[in-house]
Amino acid sequence: MTKAMQISDPEEQQLIEQAQMGDRQAFADLVNRHRKGVINVAYRICGDAGQAEDIAQETFLRAWQHIPKYRPQALFRSWLYRIAANMTIDHLRSKKETVNIEMLALQSRDAGPELRLVEKERAAAVQQAVLGLPIASRQVLVLREYEQLSYQEIADTLEIPIGTVMSRLNYARKSIKLSLERMVEEKCLSI
Amino acid sequence: MSEHINEWLPAYYDGELSGLKLRQAEAHLKECEACREKLNELQAISSILQESPAASGLTPADKFTAQVVLRLPRSQMQPGWQHTLQRGWQALPLGLFAGWAFIKSALIVTMGLAAVQRLGFGKSLDAAFQQISKADQIQAGGYRFTAAAFNRMGQYLVGSFNPGSLFGLDIFLKFVLPAAIGLAYLIWLMSWWRAQEVNDYKNGTV
Numbered sequence: 001m002t003k004a005m006q007i008s009d010p011e012e013q014q015l016i017e018q019a020q021m022g023d024r025q026a027f028a029d030l031v032n033r034h035r036k037g038v039i040n041v042a043y044r045i046c047g048d049a050g051q052a053e054d055i056a057q058e059t060f061l062r063a064w065q066h067i068p069k070y071r072p073q074a075l076f077r078s079w080l081y082r083i084a085a086n087m088t089i090d091h092l093r094s095k096k097e098t099v100n101i102e103m104l105a106l107q108s109r110d111a112g113p114e115l116r117l118v119e120k121e122r123a124a125a126v127q128q129a130v131l132g133l134p135i136a137s138r139q140v141l142v143l144r145e146y147e148q149l150s151y152q153e154i155a156d157t158l159e160i161p162i163g164t165v166m167s168r169l170n171y172a173r174k175s176i177k178l179s180l181e182r183m184v185e186e187k188c189l190s191i
Numbered sequence: 192m193s194e195h196i197n198e199w200l201p202a203y204y205d206g207e208l209s210g211l212k213l214r215q216a217e218a219h220l221k222e223c224e225a226c227r228e229k230l231n232e233l234q235a236i237s238s239i240l241q242e243s244p245a246a247s248g249l250t251p252a253d254k255f256t257a258q259v260v261l262r263l264p265r266s267q268m269q270p271g272w273q274h275t276l277q278r279g280w281q282a283l284p285l286g287l288f289a290g291w292a293f294i295k296s297a298l299i300v301t302m303g304l305a306a307v308q309r310l311g312f313g314k315s316l317d318a319a320f321q322q323i324s325k326a327d328q329i330q331a332g333g334y335r336f337t338a339a340a341f342n343r344m345g346q347y348l349v350g351s352f353n354p355g356s357l358f359g360l361d362i363f364l365k366f367v368l369p370a371a372i373g374l375a376y377l378i379w380l381m382s383w384w385r386a387q388e389v390n391d392y393k394n395g396t397v
Contacts, residue, residue: 022267024260031256039246049246053255060259068267126243144205145240151207170201176236187235188228 016076020068027067031060034077037147038084044142045088047131055091059084074156081147082157085139092135122183129179133172140165141172195219195226204233283379287372298364 012033018026038059043052062083070079130138139158143149149157154165177184196219202208203216220226250258 020267024263027263028256028260031259032252035252035255039249043246049248052246053249057255057259057262061262061264064263065267123243126239130240130243141240145237151202151205166202169205173201173233173236176240177232180236180239183239184232184235187238188231191231191234191238 012076013072016067016070016072019064020070027060027064030076034080037077038080040146041081041084041142042088044130044146045085045135045138046092047127051091052088055084055087059087062087075153078149078153078157081143081149082159085143085158089135089139125180125183129176132179133175137168137172137175140168141176144169195223197226197229200226200229201233204230280379280382284376287375287379291368291372294364294368 012030015026015029019030035056039049039052039056042055042059043049046052046055059080063080066083070076074082130141133141140154143154143157144151151162151165154160155162158165160168196203196216199208199212199216203213203220208216220230249255
C-alpha cells in the first residue's frame with residue numbers, strides 16, 4: 001500500500017470513483033474541496049488573481065476529462081496541483097512571462113483600502129521576490145510554503161526526485177532571503 | 192556532533208527528518224547558536240511568505256463551481272485498456288479485409304506452388320544443385336536449401352490435395368469464409384449504428 005493510499009480520505013475516494021463514472025455532482029464536490037488550493041497554486045506561480053482563476057477553471061476541465069485515468073498512487077490533490085502547475089507554466093510561456101514588476105507595485109497599491117501603504121509595499125516586494133525566482137524553484141517553494149506539501153508530495157506532484165525538491169527549495173529560500181534581506185532580519189528579531 | 196547541519200537544516204525545519212538524523216539535528220541545535228540562527232531565518236522566510244495576501248476579488252466558490260460544471264465536456268477520456276479496445280473495435284473492418292486478403296493471397300501462392308510441382312520444376316531445380324561442385328554448393332547453400340524446401344513443399348501440397356479435400360477447401364474458401372467475414376462485418380455495422388444512436392441521444396441531437 002502506497003503512502004498516498006494510506007492517507008487518502010475515504011469520502012474523497014468515493015467522490016473520485018463516482019466522478020470517474022461520469023457523476024458531475026461528485027466532481028462538483030471535488031471542485032469545491034480543491035478550488036482554493038488550485039487557485040492559490042496558480043496565483044502564487046503567476047502572480048495574477050484573474051489569470052489564476054482562469055487557469056484553475058481550465059485545470060478542473062482537464063481533470064474531468066482525465067479523471068477516468070487517475071489512479072490513487074499519488075494524492076488527488078497532488079494530481080490536481082500537477083495539472084495546475086503545468087497549465088500555469090504553459091500560460092506563462094505563452095505570455096513569455098512578462099510580469100511587470102512596476103505594474104505589480106501599482107496594482108498592489110490599488111488592491112483595496114483594507115491594507116495600509118506599508119503593508120501593500122511589503123506584499124508587492126514579497127510577490128516580486130517570488131515571481132523573480134526561476135519557474136522550477138518557484139513551483140517547489142509555492143507547494144511547500146503555501147500548500148504545505150511534504151517533500152514526497154511535491155516530488156509526486158512535479159514528477160521530480162526528492163533530492164531535486166530539496167535543492168530547488170534551498171535555492172528558492174536563499175534567493176528569497178537575498179531579495180528580502182531587511183525584511184528577514186526584522187522578522188528574525190521578532191520571532 | 193560538532194559539525195554544522197546546514198545540509199539537513201531545511202529538512203529538519205520542514206519536519207522531514209526522522210530517527211537518528213532527527214535526534215542528531217535536535218542535539219546539535221541545542222548547542223549550536225549559528226544553526227539556531229539559520230533555523231530562525233527559515234522560520235522568518237516562511238512567515239513573510241505566508242503573511243503575503245492571497246488572491247483577492249475571486250469569484251464566489253459556488254459560482255466558480257457552477258461555471259466549471261457548466262463547461263464540463265460531455266465525454267471523458269477512457270482508461271487506457273478501454274481506449275485500446277474501442278480503437279480495436281473501430282478498426283475491425285480493416286482487420287477483416289486484411290484477413291480475407293491474406294487468406295486469398297496464401298491460397299494463390301499455394302495453388303501456384305502445387306501447379307509448379309505438378310510440372311516437375313521443383314525436382315529439376317533440386318537435381319541441378321546436386322550436379323554443381325561442392326564449393327559452389329556451399330556458396331549456393333542458401334539457394335539449395337530454398338530449392339529443396341520448395342520441392343518438398345510442392346510434393347506435400349500435391350500429395351495432400353486430393354480431389355476430395357480440394358472440394359472441401361473450395362467450399363470453405365468460396366462460401367464459408369466470405370459468409371463468416373460478411374456476418375462479422377454485419378455485426379460490427381449494427382453495433383456501430385447502435386453506438387451512433389446512443390451518442391446522438393447523449394448529445395441531444397435526437
